[in-house]
Amino acid sequence: MLSIEGLTKEFGSLVAVEDLNLELEPGEIHGLIGPNGAGKTTTINLITGELSPTRGTITYKGENIAGRSPTAIANMGIGRSFQVVQYFPEMTVRKHLRLAARDSKRTVLSAFTPQEDYTEEIEEVAEIAHLDGELDTVAKNLSHGEQRFLDIAMVLAMESEVILFDEPAAGLNQSETEEVRQIFEEMRGDYTMLVIEHDIDLVRALSDRITVLHNGSILTTGSPDDVVANETVKEVYLGE
Numbered sequence: 001m002l003s004i005e006g007l008t009k010e011f012g013s014l015v016a017v018e019d020l021n022l023e024l025e026p027g028e029i030h031g032l033i034g035p036n037g038a039g040k041t042t043t044i045n046l047i048t049g050e051l052s053p054t055r056g057t058i059t060y061k062g063e064n065i066a067g068r069s070p071t072a073i074a075n076m077g078i079g080r081s082f083q084v085v086q087y088f089p090e091m092t093v094r095k096h097l098r099l100a101a102r103d104s105k106r107t108v109l110s111a112f113t114p115q116e117d118y119t120e121e122i123e124e125v126a127e128i129a130h131l132d133g134e135l136d137t138v139a140k141n142l143s144h145g146e147q148r149f150l151d152i153a154m155v156l157a158m159e160s161e162v163i164l165f166d167e168p169a170a171g172l173n174q175s176e177t178e179e180v181r182q183i184f185e186e187m188r189g190d191y192t193m194l195v196i197e198h199d200i201d202l203v204r205a206l207s208d209r210i211t212v213l214h215n216g217s218i219l220t221t222g223s224p225d226d227v228v229a230n231e232t233v234k235e236v237y238l239g240e
């Protein structure tokens with residue numbers, strides 16, 4: 001689905017990501033874990049085009065997308081969800097989702113055709129993201145957890161096929177974290193997902209496979225059980 005080969009990012013003399021090889025299989029949830037500074041966010045920023053790699057390729061739909069603009073990459077179907085939610089406080093959930101749906105289908109022609117309202121798509125993604133009861137609520141009145149779910153719903157409304165998540169459960173309480181887990185379960189199989197997450201219980205429960213990064217390189221990739229049982233992973237990451 002998405003294939004990363006020899007991906008390297010240097011910031012001056014610091015090598016943030018070094019010779020990374022990673023293959024995302026269609027429909028899998030792939031956890032990306034590692035200590036602070038391991039290179040996780042940099043990896044996501046390289047895939048989305050926020051950063052250009054120093055070396056390496058990212059192949060998606062038969063093309064090397066490394067170094068393309070974030071807009072070009074998003075338009076190909078690679079979406080991301082941010083650690084800090086970006087929304088318009090006075091705008092309803094419905095309008096956020098409509099804008100996201102419209103944005104993904106914007107073409108030169110759409111400027112001349114009547115705008116669709118995407119009601120069906122909006123209701124579908126709102127249900128997946130546990131926001132079906134909040135479609136007419138303005139974003140500032142959503143709970144902290146619901147604001148995070150809005151972020152997920154917006155990526156879904158954009159019809160992304162590959163979705164990159166940077167700590168989707170950061171700052172959420174236990175019941176909100178459980179809701180994130182349920183939302184991912186509902187998405188499982190329909191999207192290919194790379195998920196950075198520090199909550200090891202959540203990442204274990206969610207992931208089909210986990211990759212552990214350390215100092216910009218892959219320490220290991222494997223099933224959640226194998227990764228958690230790995231002695232080196234215990235040492236550098238789990239602190240045992």
Ligand SMILES: Nc1ncnc2c1ncn2[C@@H]1O[C@H](COP(=O)(O)OP(=O)(O)OP(=O)(O)O)[C@@H](O)[C@H]1O
Nearest residue numbers: 011014015016034035036037038039040041042043
């Ligand atoms: N724009 C930048 N300029 C210089 N150095 C950077 C830049 N972005 C990241 N780094 C450095 O690259 C390394 C990897 O950072 P990155 O944010 O990818 O780590 P991370 O694994 O996501 O960590 P965390 O769990 O703390 O978010 C760190 O040493 C960081 O300081």
